[in-house]
Amino acid sequence: MFGINQLAALHMNGFAFTLVSFLAVSLRKFLPCFILGKWILTKTEVSEFVAVMWKLKLPQTAIIPLSVIFRYFPAIKEEWTSIRAAMKMRGIHVSMEHIMVPLLMSAVNVSEELSAAALCRGLDHPGIHTSLVQVKFS
DSSP, X not given: OHHHHHHHHHHOOHHHHHHHHHHHHHHXXXXXXXXXXXXXXXXXXXXXXXXXXXXXXXXXXXXHHHHHHHHHHHHHHHHHHHHHHHHHHHTXXXXXXXXXXXXXXXXXXXXXXXXXXXXXXXXXXXXXXXXXXXXXXO
């Protein structure tokens, strides 16, 4: 990305250079974060993630939303595929507007259910939390 930015500086000017430079710099800065996030989501279970957050002594106001978000990504992927399949079956042209409205409506319901499940598991308990997962570097 750095090389693309340097080549664009030599061969482009004006709006085209600004656009290419913005995209190259944005990808260079954010791509490692996205790769790390994807790796964490695929390799870590939610219970391990929550155990690490307790071990780091993060406040409950951060742990509960993070655990809900961690559980939410697989649910959003499942909703996305079911909405697209339903639209395809009904012969509706797939557009962002037709996907986002049902997705946002189901997002509200799913996030409320996940929050309730997290609270039922005792994440909001003020005492010491125990876990079956042993937190250590490996």
